[in-house]
Amino acid sequence: MPVEKLRMVVLTSLMAALMAVGSYIHVPIGPVPIVLTNLFVILSGLLLGSHWGIASAGLYLLVGAIGMPVFYGGKGGFAHILGPTGGYLFGFVLCAWITGFASERSPRRLTVDVLAVIIGSLIIYGLGVPWLKVITNMSWSKAWLVGMIPFLPGDALKAGVAIVLARAVRPMLYRQMQTVSTLTPTLSHQREREKEQ
Amino acid sequence: MARIALHYFPGDSSLHRWDARCKFFGLLMITATLVQTRISWFIFDSILLAGLFFVSRFPFKQLFHELRFWAIFLSILFLFQSLFTPGTRLHSLPWLPVSKEGLLLGGLTCWRLGLILGYALLFTAVTRPRELRDGLIWLFKPIPFLPGRRIGLMVSLTLRFFSRILDHSEEVRLAHRARMGDRNKNPFRKAKFLAFPILVRSILEVEEVTYALAARGYREDLPIHLSKIPLPHLIPLLFLLGFIAMIGWFQ
Structure with a gap:
């Protein structure tokens, strides 16, 4: 496996671990708590792009499904994914992909990052609130009131922090990627060499 | 923070030697029982966890010293649940701004989280990362x-x-x-x-x-090349399944 790909595999695992750590920093205010997981979901999309971003969110779900205490408040297990907050968990996967996809178009522009983060955050609620409504038999108005409105100010703050962190970390990440690609032969280089031989 | 918590702890106990795939299925069964809210499940899981920790020969002193972070986290959660859950005040301590329902809910939540955490700590302590990886490869093998x-x-x-x-x-x-x-x-x-x-x-x-x-x-x-699960390794898993079925039947 080329080192660049191996590096992305390890980086994806790191982002999944950060999502798990983010779930421990939470405030239980009702059926849906305030957690830092979505900050790292957005960050994974911004840093890794759509392909690896969705992989990191999916990996986070898998680690939780096998029983590790990585969901909010140290919960874990497959049954938790099908609980009231399951929609938000699946929303994370879609959010990472959408954020990554939007951010990939022009990674150095702030407006693109802001737009990507807004769309990504809304996607989480787009999946989470209907799921919450179905599981708990709430009315639509109550589901939006309990499952979305209280989190919007916090989400704006988290989105801001995610953009600040992404813009601070990206140069370092790209520098290391360039170092790796100059030090090690890429797959295309290897193919070219094989053709020459 | 933790130096041994959630890390593999080398050892030669029967739990260390138990097939990782069986441990994995055992963990899945236990986490399924923890979704229940009945006290009897919590008592069963707590006794089983204490027994398994004893069998694993895990250094308790060091572990308890390193679990301060989790203790603080669970205490904050307990406080939140007991302070903000509506219900009847305590008769003996009416000046305390907590409700009976809140104390019960907070206690059960912390108990459940403590158990999930305990089983996760034990699983990672007795399972090598390589064994876990091989177990997952075995699990995903049938999926093309x-x-x-x-x-x-x-x-x-x-x-x-x-x-x-x-x-x-x-x-x-x-x-x-x-x-x-x-x-x-x-x-x-x-x-x-x-x-x-x-x-x-x-x-x-x-x-x-x-x-x-x-x-x-x-x-x-x-x-x-992943070997088949040896038959003696399946026996504890069948016992666990039997116990869970029995408790479920009597409820």
């Missing part, structure tokens, strides 16, 4: 077009990074406090001075792990 080996590697790396990030965050927090950084109340500046060093340290570790894997010649196309 799924890179089982890569997923297995990523899960074991995620668990490793999870405990390492907790270690890093404690070190960075202490360094930040030593520089009086905790006096700054601006959340963006705080995030930059706390989260940024943790991220940078973690990314530097990513480099180390990547080169270590590359140096060991990590490849996904090599055939992997």
Whole structure:
């Protein structure tokens, strides 16, 4: 496996671990708590792009499904994914992909990052609130009131922090990627060499 | 933070020798019982956990010393639940702003989380990351077009990074406090001075792990031979299933 790909595999695992750590920093205010997981979901999309971003969110779900205490408040297990907050968990996967996809178009522009983060955050609620409504038999108005409105100010703050962190970390990440690609032969280089031989 | 919590702890106990796939299925069964809210399940899971910890010969003293972080976390959760859950006040202590229902709910939530945490600690302590990876490869083998080996590697790396990030965050927090950084109340500046060093340290570790894997010649196309689960290893799993079915039947 080329080192660049191996590096992305390890980086994806790191982002999944950060999502798990983010779930421990939470405030239980009702059926849906305030957690830092979505900050790292957005960050994974911004840093890794759509392909690896969705992989990191999916990996986070898998680690939780096998029983590790990585969901909010140290919960874990497959049954938790099908609980009231399951929609938000699946929303994370879609959010990472959408954020990554939007951010990939022009990674150095702030407006693109802001737009990507807004769309990504809304996607989480787009999946989470209907799921919450179905599981708990709430009315639509109550589901939006309990499952979305209280989190919007916090989400704006988290989105801001995610953009600040992404813009601070990206140069370092790209520098290391360039170092790796100059030090090690890429797959295309290897193919070219094989053709020459 | 934790130095042995959520890390593999070498040993030669029967739990260490038990097939990782059986341990994995056992963990799944236990987490399924923890979804229930009946006290009898909690008591069964607690007795079983205490017994398994005893069998694993885990160093309790060191573990309890390192579990301060989790204790603080559970205490905050308990406080939140008991203070903000509506219900009847305590008759003996009417001045206390907590409800009976809140205390019960907080206690049960913390008990459940403590059990989930305990089983996760035990599972990671007695299962080598390689065994976990192989177990996942075995599990994903029947599903076509799924890179089982890569997923297995990523899960074991995620668990490793999870405990390492907790270690890093404690070190960075202490360094930040030593520089009086905790006096700054601006959340963006705080995030930059706390989260940024943790991220940078973690990314530097990513480099180390990547080169270590590359140096060991990590490849996904090599055939992997996973042995069948030995029959004696299935017996404890069947016992566990029997116990769970029995408790479920009597309720």
